Amino acid sequence: MKKEKIDRRDFIKISSLASGSLVIGFMVPGLRSLALPAFECEFFQPSAYLKIDNKGKVTVYIAKQESGQGVDTALPMIVAEEMDVNFRDVTVEIAPYGTMKEGEHDTGGSQSVMQMYTPLRNAGAVAKAMLIVAAANEWKVDINSCAADNGEVVNTINMKRIKYGELICQAALLPIPKEVTLKNPGDFKIIGKSEKRSGLKDILTGKSKYGLDIKVDGMLYAVAARCPVLDGTLIKVDDTAARRVPGVIKIVRYPGTKAPMHVRAGVAVIATNTWAAIKAKKLLNITWDEGKKNNESTEALFKTFEAKAKTKPLVEIFKKGDVTKAVGKKEISAAYAEPFLAHATIEPMNFVASVKGDQLELWGGLQLPDWAVNTIASESKIKKENIKLNLTLMGGAFGRRLHFDFALEAVKIAQQIDKPVKLIWERTDDIQHAMYRPANYHFLKANTDDIGNLVSWQHHVLGTPVAFMTEGPDSKNFDEVSGVDAGFCYDIPNINNGYTPVDMNINRGWLRAVDICANTFPVECFIDEIAAALKKDPLAFRLSMLENRLDFKTGDKPGSSMQSPARIAGVLKMAADKIGYADKRKPNHFIGLATHSFIFAKAFAAHAIEIEMLKPRKFAIKRVVAAIDCGLVINPDGLMNQMQGGFAFGLTQALKGEITIANSRVLEDGFFGYELLRYDEMPAIEVFMVDSKEEPGGVGEVGVSTVAPALCNALAAAGHRPRTLPVRNEGYSWV
Amino acid sequence: MPSFSLNVNNKIHTVEAEADMPLLWVLRDLLDLTGTKYGCGVASCGACTVMMDGFAIYSCQRKVGTCVNKKIITIEGLSEDGSHPVQKAWLQAGVPQCGYCQPGQMMTTAAMLEKNKNPSDEIIRSTMSSNLCRCGTYQRIKEAIHIAIEEINK
Numbered sequence: 001m002k003k004e005k006i007d008r009r010d011f012i013k014i015s016s017l018a019s020g021s022l023v024i025g026f027m028v029p030g031l032r033s034l035a036l037p038a039f040e041c042e043f044f045q046p047s048a049y050l051k052i053d054n055k056g057k058v059t060v061y062i063a064k065q066e067s068g069q070g071v072d073t074a075l076p077m078i079v080a081e082e083m084d085v086n087f088r089d090v091t092v093e094i095a096p097y098g099t100m101k102e103g104e105h106d107t108g109g110s111q112s113v114m115q116m117y118t119p120l121r122n123a124g125a126v127a128k129a130m131l132i133v134a135a136a137n138e139w140k141v142d143i144n145s146c147a148a149d150n151g152e153v154v155n156t157i158n159m160k161r162i163k164y165g166e167l168i169c170q171a172a173l174l175p176i177p178k179e180v181t182l183k184n185p186g187d188f189k190i191i192g193k194s195e196k197r198s199g200l201k202d203i204l205t206g207k208s209k210y211g212l213d214i215k216v217d218g219m220l221y222a223v224a225a226r227c228p229v230l231d232g233t234l235i236k237v238d239d240t241a242a243r244r245v246p247g248v249i250k251i252v253r254y255p256g257t258k259a260p261m262h263v264r265a266g267v268a269v270i271a272t273n274t275w276a277a278i279k280a281k282k283l284l285n286i287t288w289d290e291g292k293k294n295n296e297s298t299e300a301l302f303k304t305f306e307a308k309a310k311t312k313p314l315v316e317i318f319k320k321g322d323v324t325k326a327v328g329k330k331e332i333s334a335a336y337a338e339p340f341l342a343h344a345t346i347e348p349m350n351f352v353a354s355v356k357g358d359q360l361e362l363w364g365g366l367q368l369p370d371w372a373v374n375t376i377a378s379e380s381k382i383k384k385e386n387i388k389l390n391l392t393l394m395g396g397a398f399g400r401r402l403h404f405d406f407a408l409e410a411v412k413i414a415q416q417i418d419k420p421v422k423l424i425w426e427r428t429d430d431i432q433h434a435m436y437r438p439a440n441y442h443f444l445k446a447n448t449d450d451i452g453n454l455v456s457w458q459h460h461v462l463g464t465p466v467a468f469m470t471e472g473p474d475s476k477n478f479d480e481v482s483g484v485d486a487g488f489c490y491d492i493p494n495i496n497n498g499y500t501p502v503d504m505n506i507n508r509g510w511l512r513a514v515d516i517c518a519n520t521f522p523v524e525c526f527i528d529e530i531a532a533a534l535k536k537d538p539l540a541f542r543l544s545m546l547e548n549r550l551d552f553k554t555g556d557k558p559g560s561s562m563q564s565p566a567r568i569a570g571v572l573k574m575a576a577d578k579i580g581y582a583d584k585r586k587p588n589h590f591i592g593l594a595t596h597s598f599i600f601a602k603a604f605a606a607h608a609i610e611i612e613m614l615k616p617r618k619f620a621i622k623r624v625v626a627a628i629d630c631g632l633v634i635n636p637d638g639l640m641n642q643m644q645g646g647f648a649f650g651l652t653q654a655l656k657g658e659i660t661i662a663n664s665r666v667l668e669d670g671f672f673g674y675e676l677l678r679y680d681e682m683p684a685i686e687v688f689m690v691d692s693k694e695e696p697g698g699v700g701e702v703g704v705s706t707v708a709p710a711l712c713n714a715l716a717a718a719g720h721r722p723r724t725l726p727v728r729n730e731g732y733s734w735v
Numbered sequence: 736m737p738s739f740s741l742n743v744n745n746k747i748h749t750v751e752a753e754a755d756m757p758l759l760w761v762l763r764d765l766l767d768l769t770g771t772k773y774g775c776g777v778a779s780c781g782a783c784t785v786m787m788d789g790f791a792i793y794s795c796q797r798k799v800g801t802c803v804n805k806k807i808i809t810i811e812g813l814s815e816d817g818s819h820p821v822q823k824a825w826l827q828a829g830v831p832q833c834g835y836c837q838p839g840q841m842m843t844t845a846a847m848l849e850k851n852k853n854p855s856d857e858i859i860r861s862t863m864s865s866n867l868c869r870c871g872t873y874q875r876i877k878e879a880i881h882i883a884i885e886e887i888n889k
Contacts, residue, residue, distance in 0.1 A: 068833030068870045196829050203834035204822045206770020206810035210835055213769035221764065246736060246753055275753070275760040278776070346774045346782055346869050347835045395772070395835025396869050427775040637829055641875070645832055648871025671779035671867060679863040682873035 044168035046130055046176060048099050049123040050079055056151055056165030058085050061095035063104045064112040065367055067397035068645075069700040070638035071112045072198045075120055077634055081190040082124030082183060084148035085164070092198040097369055097389040105391070107367045108402050108510070110601035110698025113634055117696050125180040134170035135162050185632065185693070194637035211364035211392045212350045212424065219352065219420040220249055222413050223277035226264040226433055229290040229664045230505050231256060234265045241283040242269060247276030251284075254412035257379060260470040261405040262507050264433060268413045274424055290664070293505035298439060298661045302337060304502055305441035305462045309335060313460050313498020317485045321494035326447035326456035332533050333445040336522035337724040340659035341437040341511055342674055347395020348430045351410035354420035360387045360411065361420075365394030365401055372404035380411050398512040398649075403435045431674050432666040435509025436659055438464040438480065442522035452534050454545075456494040459485055461519060465501045466508045473503055480515035487554035487563035487599050490527065490545040505664050512649060513704040516598055521725065524594035524709035528716060538713065539576050539593055543569055554599065561599040567629050568595050570690055571606040574627035578688050579608040588613045589622065592714030594706035601698030603630040607647070607710040613718040617731045621683040621711070626703060628687065631694035639699045643687040646703020652677040654708035655734065656726045681734070739799050743768065744812025754800035759783045761799045762809060770810035770838045774867070781866030784839040785809045791846035810838035813845055821845045824883035832870035840866045844880055852887055
């Protein structure tokens with residue numbers, strides 16, 4: 001009999017044919033002829049998520065894209081748990097693009113564990129159930145006499161054991177069960193125990209391949225000069241000097257695009273190495289038509305915000321009671337402002353594209369590959385089915401790679417040359433042509449009654465919406481206020497929260513913790529301001545409006561999130577307790593608190609920060625405590641790393657993160673101007689977890705938003721409240 | 736095009752490159768040693784750090800013409816199997832998130848410890864401030880450095 005290797009897609013097909021039922025959780029791409037070939041039992045693949053080879057080696061395919069958040073560890077842990085295999089024996093690979101359902105590769109919003117927890121448990125349980133049936137058939141015993149244990153099936157009558165690897169031929173021919181029993185979480189052995197990151201050794205020996213490290217046969221290198229103003233056009237380019245640089249192969253132009261990505265018109269130098277391309281780019285003499293919107297600035301934007309802040313919000317976000325009834329009592333008001341921010345991943349944007357005839361092959365890291373491929377297909381006129389995308393590791397993402405402008409550019413360049421091209425963004429490109437976190441402004445007003453109760457709260461959020469860029473200026477999806485305002489957690493009798501958009505000719509995108517971060521800062525600071533005005537303790541004041549309140553749904557739309565004041569209170573109390581909030585403080589020491597929910601990832605976190613004031617406007621951070629409640633924790637070590645890193649991310653924004661714009665150009669051009677937190681500025685952080693049996697939430701973003709307000713509340717307690725970020729703009733310095 | 740003979744990870748490589756090409760691009764584009772990372776090209780992030788004659792240098796700032804007769808060690812040469820005390824310490828502390836900056840962080844640390852087996856906290860702070868980590872793994876880097884110091888002083 002002819003032995004034939006069969007690929008994993010065929011294996012899936014055979015399995016589903018044998019069962020006569022659909023395999024759960026994925027699509028079977030391209031069903032072909034139904035003839036069942038004879039085959040060598042090399043591996044058994046009961047779903048797109050995993051395979052077991054004849055040595056018992058388990059490979060888990062991860063559709064969620066790794067950019068440092070640890071999905072390549074937490075997700076296979078879930079599979080290994082239900083399969084009853086040793087996690088250390090599991091190999092993790094990126095699921096090839098196209099092997100999963102549309103949308104399943106999408107990675108963002110801290111959703112990976114939440115979305116995949118049940119499907120991956122099912123996938124592991126299905127594989128285990130089939131291996132158990134195969135063993136029972138082999139032994140001719142009832143399946144109830146068989147149990148799985150550490151990569152083997154055990155006959156519980158005579159204690160004989162068979163390794164999974166020896167069962168795969170029989171298991172592959174079995175019907176796939178429609179229902180499986182999942183483990184009782186109380187029996188978990190892997191979930192909840194810390195594991196080291198997958199692929200750690202490759203990272204530590206320099207073997208890991210990020211997008212920028214990809215090299216394919218015959219590949220050339222490209223660097224591009226882009227129009228300094230968004231939506232401008234190219235008039236002419238003199239590339240005489242650039243073409244003389246040794247190594248330069250070709251210089252190409254490409255037009256810009258409109259929504260969703262707003263690729264800038266550009267001139268790309270294609271060369272045999274990156275350096276030649278960088279040198280030649282400097283020698284290009286380009287004349288741009290900047291268009292009419294070439295004189296905007298952040299200075300003018302914040303004046304516009306200020307002018308509009310006291311008018312009625314364009315849209316209402318959350319309403320309770322009637323704020324007009326509270327007029328005439330004691331009024332407290334304040335305005336807060338936060339700048340544009342860039343993601344500034346240490347791996348700059350890059351993509352490899354190769355066009356051969358009507359075929360396009362791509363290599364690189366993307367958080368939303370379906371959106372990218374669909375848009376690239378329509379922009380490039382290359383059929384979607386002719387596009388092959390190879391996903392890679394990402395050297396940081398933080399939302400930057402939700403966007404795919406760089407991939408679109410690489411395709412436009414590759415369409416003009418018969419060799420594969422790697423487009424590399426220089427750091428200047430990364431800082432000046434980014435997808436900026438929207439600048440935002442907040443006007444808040446509260447009223448208290450005659451006996452010192454808070455009776456009304458109004459929050460007018462003003463921002464430069466992302467949706468105006470991705471969907472166009474007529475978009476109605478501009479109210480970027482999820483959670484903090486739409487699911488306003490403090491129980492105040494009369495509330496009115498609204499939003500007003502302001503457009504500007506600068507690209508915007510989603511940054512880690514998104515609008516929840518932007519809105520937690522003013523809300524958590526203003527609550528403190530009210531407490532101070534009422535001479536109440538800020539912790540007790542918050543708890544009086546959070547504790548013993550029921551969970552509530554934040555909107556009428558399907559999929560609206562649940563807000564949980566009790567869990568928000570829970571993390572706040574934990575942070576305050578762990579930092580010793582009730583203890584007597586040393587002279588010149590002050591503690592600031594802030595709490596919130598990262599609502600759409602079912603995660604709650606608070607920070608408590610203790611500072612020492614060294615002299616007016618100069619401080620040292622002495623202690624940082626974070627408390628988190630994200631339900632069941634898959635990998636505690638991964639959670640700790642995210643909370644530690646989230647703190648550094650939040651502290652960067654609090655202290656010095658700022659993008660400034662003049663003449664519609666970004667003034668910062670690298671890490672000297674757009675500064676990130678450095679080693680010597682990182683205080684120690686202690687992280688505490690709430691022991692919870694709730695369904696798992698997501699931890700990638702929940703550690704960011706309460707850092708700035710906790711710090712600012714400490715600074716306010718010391719004498720002066722900063723209401724604009726970063727605090728260095730208010731004259732603060734730190735050691 | 737000029738030709739240069741370079742000692743990288745104890746092997747002699749001959750490369751043809753313009754004399755002003757930074758060592759970074761020689762390593763990455765010509766020698767396929769992509770463990771050394773590009774981050775900024777202007778000595779602001781440290782992702783490209785390698786060791787040259789025992790000192791940590793920014794490979795983006797060093798022209799290939801000045802690298803002849805120097806002993807260059809990249810992350811691939813620190814140890815292939817991860818057995819260098821710094822790599823072992825990074826593993827034990829579970830430092831990386833995305834991992835992109837970590838080769839540079841480890842090369843800076845390895846060079847620091849080569850010169851001084853017991854650096855003070857002040858020296859560690861000033862040395863490590865040359866390397867950015869956007870994921871914010873500084874707390875674990877600190878922990879790993881102390882593990883490595885303990886290991887090499889055993």
